[in-house]
């Protein structure tokens with residue numbers, strides 16, 4: 001035995017791995033120096049613009065990745081049947097010698113795959129898998145699994161069970177960690193699945209959907225270089241959720257990911273309120289696509305004469321000419337504003353030609369005997385050009401009175417600059433602002449009855465919105481639909497700003513096309529929100545993760561088929577995560593009846609571990625409930641010192657609890673079931689389950705609340721039940 005109480009064999013192995021780890025860190029430090037120097041040289045060099053820029057940004061990415069790899073640089077070793085040993089880590093480190101094997105294999109590389117998938121029954125060319133536990137630059141432990149026939153019967157289907165259990169039992173800090181060292185085989189399969197098309201990952205609570213989705217983002221960016229430039233969009237359910245996951249991708253060295261919520265996707269629009277459930281449900285329906293198309297169709301211009309006064313002379317394009325220009329402008333699939341831009345261009349051409357024609361008609365009159373008229377025309381055309389703020393061409397308008405192409409161009413540019421001409425064109429085809437259009441549509445029931453006959457009178461009355469009111473989360477998807485229909489109001493040229501991050505560039509551009517989109521808690525999205533997301537990725541490369549059993553938003557679907565059919569038809573594939581890593585078996589066991597009451601159509605996940613503590617159950621009365629909750633939360637906070645406890649209650653009760661002095665402490669949070677979505681805590685107190693199930697999709701909400709703990713659950717109720725929640729005998 002060593003001084004640390006370990007068998008000598010283990011101590012020797014730790015010492016050996018320490019030597020290896022020291023060398024890996026030395027190599028990483030060398031590479032940091034080397035890449036830094038290359039980056040400086042590339043930035044100062046005068047190479048070709050685009051290539052040089054791409055090289056500088058690739059080097060910056062590599063440098064960032066190297067910098068971030070200081071925690072858990074190397075976490076595993078694969079001893080292969082052919083006698084070779086390969087180390088696996090969060091980044092790859094090449095050997096110092098050109099033709100030698102890498103010193104460290106990146107976890108995303110194909111060669112690392114066996115580390116996550118090999119089992120004793122199917123060893124994939126491995127003899128042994130070793131998990132190496134480290135603290136900063138120090139090796140603190142090794143866990144070995146022998147992958148041979150002798151061990152095949154005894155083995156579980158878990159990969160690196162000891163390291164996994166240690167990770168799962170660790171205290172929660174309020175931030176999610178990456179799980180790169182203990183990924184399980186079914187998770188690894190999803191992470192490495194092809195990126196084309198839409199992949200749906202259904203999984204019960206705690207099966208690692210969020211973790212897998214984030215690791216998939218890192219994997220796809222590593223494997224498919226073309227995604228790096230366009231980036232990956234990650235959409236989560238709330239700001240709190242984004243805060244919770246914000247460390248994961250940076251810890252994996254990833255920068256090309258934009259994480260946001262669905263209501264922040266439209267640049268320049270902030271959702272400052274939530275609609276009532278009923279209103280949010282109505283506004284989320286797919287029928288708005290037709291309604292809004294109708295609204296825009298109704299604002300299409302009608303052919304009528306266009307007259308502009310030019311040097312005192314009215315110049316007119318008649319209805320027929322305007323109709324022809326309109327038809328040309330609208331040809332093909334173009335947005336409202338793109339067609340409008342074409343209309344303006346062509347009308348200006350036609351007006352300039354009409355002015356020139358008019359001049360030639362004057363010449364014809366001159367030839368009939370009015371000698372002085374030529375001079376008048378010339379003077380008039382010069383004055384026109386000057387009045388319109390343009391210079392006549394160097395040749396000027398010839399005294400022979402025939403307008404050249406150059407003269408027509410000068411006149412055209414004058415017309416283009418003229419405010420009155422612009423107003424005349426606007427009159428025929430005005431620019432549309434999505435916010436004004438939506439405000440006009442939602443202003444009263446009559447307007448809605450005319451344009452949204454799909455809604456009932458009661459529904460129309462509900463969605464009427466006061467002019468000037470804040471936009472809601474549901475409104476953002478309607479505004480985005482309108483923004484797509486009308487297009488950009490003016491032609492914009494995108495000027496890349498040096499050094500601007502992908503998030504800044506993509507976040508400011510509604511039409512930014514991401515390389516891949518990951519949607520978490522996707523079961524909550526409405527039909528209109530799905531449409532908004534599809535526009536962010538024209539190639540329709542999506543990873544959609546969620547649990548249909550946890551859906552409780554207004555307008556959310558009850559099956560993946562109904563959620564995805566309008567957007568993807570049948571062009572999506574589904575996979576499942578079946579093991580719950582978060583919630584202990586004792587807690588999961590009491591959710592079966594809750595799922596049944598929620599009308600679940602999918603199997604609950606299998607809990608991977610047991611905490612040995614059955615859920616606590618307290619029945620009390622209205623007078624004592626707050627103190628009972630405070631007492632339960634305090635007990636749990638003390639028991640899981642260094643971790644975090646959540647009290648989950650419906651909104652009114654949560655409000656009351658937040659001011660209770662015993663609950664105002666940094667390791668306790670009071671939240672609603674909706675707010676708890678996607679989050680986890682060491683221990684949870686679920687308050688008044690009857691009140692929770694009375695809410696919209698309340699059984700689903702209760703299921704979410706019950707499955708947030710990694711260690712222990714206590715339920716504080718006002719009565720036994722509700723039937724379906726099986727907690728055993730209450731304590732008080």
Ligand SMILES: Nc1ncnc2c1ncn2[C@@H]1O[C@H](COP(=O)(O)OP(=O)(O)OP(=O)(O)O)[C@@H](O)[C@H]1O
Pocket residue numbers: 164167168177179182183184187203204205206207208209210211212547581582677678679680707
């Ligand atoms: N392979 C793994 N190794 C270590 N920890 C894991 C692993 N898989 C999942 N976990 C942990 O399990 C917990 C639950 O994971 P995650 O939040 O991704 O689950 P989820 O399916 O998104 O849950 P929910 O649907 O409830 O939001 C997290 O703490 C995560 O780190």
